[in-house]
Amino acid sequence: MSTIKADICIIGAGSGGLSVASGAAQMGAKVVLVEGHKMGGDCLNYGCVPSKALLSSAHHAHAMTTGAPFGVAPAVPQVDYARAKDHVAEVIAAIEPHDSQERFEGLGVQVIRDWGSFISPTELRAGEHTITARRFVIATGSRPFVPPIDGLESVDYHTNETIFDLRERPEHLIVIGGGPIGLEMAQAHARLGCKVTVIEAQKALGKDDPDLAAFVLGKLRAEGIEIREETAAEKVTAEGGVTVHTPSGPVTGSHLLVAVGRQVNIDRLNLNVAKVDHDRAVKVDATLRSPSNRRVYAIGDAAGGLQFTHVAGYHAGIVIRSAMFGLPAKARTAHIPWVTYTDPELAQVGQTEAQAREAHGAALQVIRLSYDDTDRGRAIRAEGMLKLMVVKGRPVGASIAGPQAGELIAPWATAIANGHKLTTLANTVLPYPTLQELNKRAAGAYFSPKLFESPLVKRVVGLVQRLLP
Numbered sequence: 001m002s003t004i005k006a007d008i009c010i011i012g013a014g015s016g017g018l019s020v021a022s023g024a025a026q027m028g029a030k031v032v033l034v035e036g037h038k039m040g041g042d043c044l045n046y047g048c049v050p051s052k053a054l055l056s057s058a059h060h061a062h063a064m065t066t067g068a069p070f071g072v073a074p075a076v077p078q079v080d081y082a083r084a085k086d087h088v089a090e091v092i093a094a095i096e097p098h099d100s101q102e103r104f105e106g107l108g109v110q111v112i113r114d115w116g117s118f119i120s121p122t123e124l125r126a127g128e129h130t131i132t133a134r135r136f137v138i139a140t141g142s143r144p145f146v147p148p149i150d151g152l153e154s155v156d157y158h159t160n161e162t163i164f165d166l167r168e169r170p171e172h173l174i175v176i177g178g179g180p181i182g183l184e185m186a187q188a189h190a191r192l193g194c195k196v197t198v199i200e201a202q203k204a205l206g207k208d209d210p211d212l213a214a215f216v217l218g219k220l221r222a223e224g225i226e227i228r229e230e231t232a233a234e235k236v237t238a239e240g241g242v243t244v245h246t247p248s249g250p251v252t253g254s255h256l257l258v259a260v261g262r263q264v265n266i267d268r269l270n271l272n273v274a275k276v277d278h279d280r281a282v283k284v285d286a287t288l289r290s291p292s293n294r295r296v297y298a299i300g301d302a303a304g305g306l307q308f309t310h311v312a313g314y315h316a317g318i319v320i321r322s323a324m325f326g327l328p329a330k331a332r333t334a335h336i337p338w339v340t341y342t343d344p345e346l347a348q349v350g351q352t353e354a355q356a357r358e359a360h361g362a363a364l365q366v367i368r369l370s371y372d373d374t375d376r377g378r379a380i381r382a383e384g385m386l387k388l389m390v391v392k393g394r395p396v397g398a399s400i401a402g403p404q405a406g407e408l409i410a411p412w413a414t415a416i417a418n419g420h421k422l423t424t425l426a427n428t429v430l431p432y433p434t435l436q437e438l439n440k441r442a443a444g445a446y447f448s449p450k451l452f453e454s455p456l457v458k459r460v461v462g463l464v465q466r467l468l469p
């Protein structure tokens with residue numbers, strides 16, 4: 001049994017924990033990082049990285065079928081599902097060294113590969129070690145929530161923790177849950193040659209703008225994915241492979257993926273002994289500290305808010321400022337973007353139209369544009385749309401559905417995070433022809449009526465023209 005004294009002890013080596021560890025160690029703090037499973041956490045091993053890698057295989061397969069309008073004869077893709085999974089594994093392996101124990105030890109971090117559990121408000125036990133630290137950071141992430149659906153435990157089902165290891169291509173994949181995990185995996189599998197049925201209890205992509213979500217769902221359905229909404233999975237049986245019973249009738253398939261949300265990893269932590277208040281997640285204030293034990297922070301999925309890798313990274317920055325420099329730093333959510341990487345992609349930052357209407361009433365102006373309002377959009381036959389929510393010359397929200405929506409949302413994320421006015425974008429010169437012109441056009445569309453439909457402007461121009469030599 002060894003006792004370790006540290007400035008900061010981080011529990012969980014995923015997106016959030018690794019960012020705190022590397023920042024704090026490089027600033028000279030004594031850092032202990034405790035990880036019970038794989039370095040890199042969910043994002044690298046079971047989440048963002050494998051899902052985007054599999055989607056890229058699916059993209060290649062799909063592109064072979066869509067060339068006709070461009071004068072390229074469609075071909076039937078010969079998909080090797082196991083090879084696509086090799087691609088996923090290769091991408092993970094390529095990123096792994098960046099998140100590895102060796103790299104973090106090289107940065108001066110003491111890495112302990114065991115599960116951490118508090119034994120007092122100031123001490124954590126991990127294997128043979130007892131760690132006392134000035135500050136603890138709970139960065140333990142989340143795991144798939146498995147709902148209590150009758151019969152589910154009696155069949156083989158997949159979650160995001162097992163689906164990327166599956167080598168045989170499912171003939172018919174049933175997905176329970178029409179959120180980002182369910183729909184990204186549904187489209188990846190459909191494009192790799194599987195029949196896919198999605199069962200969603202409420203509205204699929206229900207956290208996004210309903211108009212844009214409907215557009216994306218329409219595209220997924222047009223590719224042959226059956227998406228049943230407002231019909232919950234009530235019972236699962238092994239009939240004919242796997243059968244999911246819903247109020248809209250049973251669906252029988254060969255494989256089942258459960259993607260109905262996440263459960264925060266706090267059960268092993270012994271939070272009561274640490275006097276850290278919690279419900280389904282660790283309770284934190286805006287500074288990400290536990291009000292009941294000020295020594296303890298929680299970040300990323302464990303903090304119970306938005307569950308994204310970039311949020312975990314953002315939280316890490318707040319903790320570094322607070323724990324390393326003693327500076328006041330508060331986490332906000334209003335400027336956090338997110339993207340669902342289906343094709344078309346669906347991106348959001350700030351308020352949706354409905355949220356902005358409720359918050360700003362008549363002061364809200366909504367600008368709607370279509371991708372084919374840009375020459376590049378026309379050239380690539382892009383279909384998609386942007387909604388920009390503006391109040392008194394400042395963007396308060398942007399929603400984009402279409403190709404590269406995840407890239408196109410970036411200027412709005414910058415503007416909303418920094419309180420920029422629309423003039424910032426309107427004054428920017430963008431290369432022609434790019435899809436980014438969609439954003440600039442949206443800014444232009446806000447100013448056009450003020451410039452081109454204003455009697456005052458017309459009178460001033462008339463006067464100046466008479467006076468000019």
Ligand SMILES: Cc1cc2nc3c(=O)[nH]c(=O)nc-3n(C[C@H](O)[C@H](O)[C@H](O)COP(=O)(O)OP(=O)(O)OC[C@H]3O[C@@H](n4cnc5c(N)ncnc54)[C@H](O)[C@@H]3O)c2cc1C
Pocket residue numbers: 011012013014015016017034035036037038039040041042043044046047048049051114115116117139140141142160181265268269299300301302307308309310311312341
């Ligand atoms: C399929 C899927 C796709 C996703 N795609 C995206 C995406 O495209 N973009 C995006 O932004 N987000 C995406 N996410 C969400 C993203 O993966 C998470 O929000 C992110 O990983 C959270 O980071 P974290 O640091 O909070 O936790 P994690 O990365 O999950 O890390 C937590 C770590 O803590 C360890 N741990 C847990 N308990 C203990 C303990 N008691 N002791 C020691 N170690 C412990 C775990 O083993 C794990 O390694 C996706 C998620 C999934 C499931």
Ligand SMILES: NC(=O)c1ccc[n+]([C@@H]2O[C@H](COP(=O)([O-])OP(=O)(O)OC[C@H]3O[C@@H](n4cnc5c(N)ncnc54)[C@H](O)[C@@H]3O)[C@@H](O)[C@H]2O)c1
Pocket residue numbers: 147149176177178179180181182184199200201202203204205206231232233234259260261262306307308338339340341
């Ligand atoms: N691109 C990305 O950034 C990305 C991708 C994947 C996951 N994530 C993160 O992971 C989180 C979890 O994703 P998720 O898709 O599992 O969760 P989610 O909560 O976003 O969606 C789950 C869906 O399952 C439905 N559902 C629940 N019980 C059901 C039942 N019995 N039958 C049918 N449907 C049911 C819910 O109504 C909901 O729409 C996301 O919220 C996001 O934060 C992000």
